[in-house]
Amino acid sequence: MPCFAATRAAGEERLARFTPRMGAAYAQGRNFDHGAGRHRDVSQLSPYLRRRLVLERDAVARALDAHGAKAAEKFVQEVLWRGYFKGWMEHRPAIWMRYRDGLAHDLATLEESPQLAARVNDAEAGRSGIACFDAWATELRETGYLHNHARMWFASIWIFTLRLPWRIGADFFYRNLLDGDPASNTLSWRWVAGLHTRGKFYAAEAANIARYTGGRFAPDPAQFAAVSAGLEVQEPEGLPPVAPLRAPRAPQPGLPTALLITEEDCRVEDFDLGALDLRGVATVSASHLRSPRAVAEHVARFERDALADATVRSGISEGRPMGADDLAVLVEWALSLGAKQIVTPFIPVGPLGDWRERADAALGQHGIALCEVNRDWDRAIWPHATAGFFKIKKKLPRILEELDLT
């Protein structure tokens, strides 16, 4: 397991170390997967960016400062993909619900089909018989990380060659990735399957794998299925319409307030909460909600450490760690502080978004409002994330200007 200490300091150290490589070196090298422990051409910042131990804004600012707009373009665009996927999912929460409910259905199917269950087990354990695929399954389970190209190849082989249910593959990723994110993960799997940009699927090719793994793998092209169509037939209803972005309830100044930190944003010190009468801080661990199946221990540990680090940086007394399952504990804690509102950084669509709805209802019964604060980064990007990435990429100069990043 590589050393991913779950602190802001460790994330910023990684950011500083990678900054010299965010320009031409990144553009030229980013597609090469050198294998576990040798990922020198990509930043491996994703576990930090995903929890905002490092901010997208800071990563982009570093790249632009160090290399200028042209040389940093590729890195900046990749960071933008994250905001694009998050915004796209906010506009179409039904896609998350379909994934969540469809996964429950797929897992039930496994119970009824021992043969299919055995094939899924073999794939996840790295016993498919396809050497590169098996190495990536092992790397993912053992390190919690996979290179982007390996993720694309893996998902493609899972869907089209092994012909396994795509949601169970996405779930395998989500249970093991340190950067596991409901939007980036679900939508990337859908993109590979030809469901995101309908009709445009991603087919893994043997020559491409050999080239971009530097010859570590040399698969026989006959090992891979010829792909002529994506999975659109499985979703004849198409994409749901674009919904307006959810407007969070803003906190009211002067009211007794409790602060809540989740892994969606571990940089509460950035928010100006000076006008609030803050009485206490708690953290909610929720990574176990990623899947009905067991989530990797390294994922839970990273979340726990990130939340502990965020609590210290909040500067508000001792934090109260709690799990997402027991809403009564949250309510009791808020009541014990005399809080009339709980404030937390924005909770996007995903398992924590589902939890937020339950928490809002439980707190509401006691007259406590669940309020959220959001970031200029999301406010600048999400309104444009309604169609394909190309649309948002065209707006990048305007977005950067709006964010004072030019």
Ligand SMILES: Cc1cc2nc3c(=O)[nH]c(=O)nc-3n(C[C@H](O)[C@H](O)[C@H](O)COP(=O)(O)OP(=O)(O)OC[C@H]3O[C@@H](n4cnc5c(N)ncnc54)[C@H](O)[C@@H]3O)c2cc1C
């Ligand atoms: C099937 C599949 C599943 C994925 N699941 C996730 C996931 O759960 N969480 C996640 O953060 N990313 C996911 N990605 C996107 C991407 O693979 C990772 O963000 C990237 O590999 C992280 O490594 P890095 O930090 O070294 O990336 P770098 O290349 O150094 O990029 C810098 C940052 O930009 C962002 N980024 C880069 N590429 C993408 C991308 N294609 N989509 C979204 N953001 C991107 C990440 O925050 C990343 O840390 C997935 C991609 C695929 C194909």
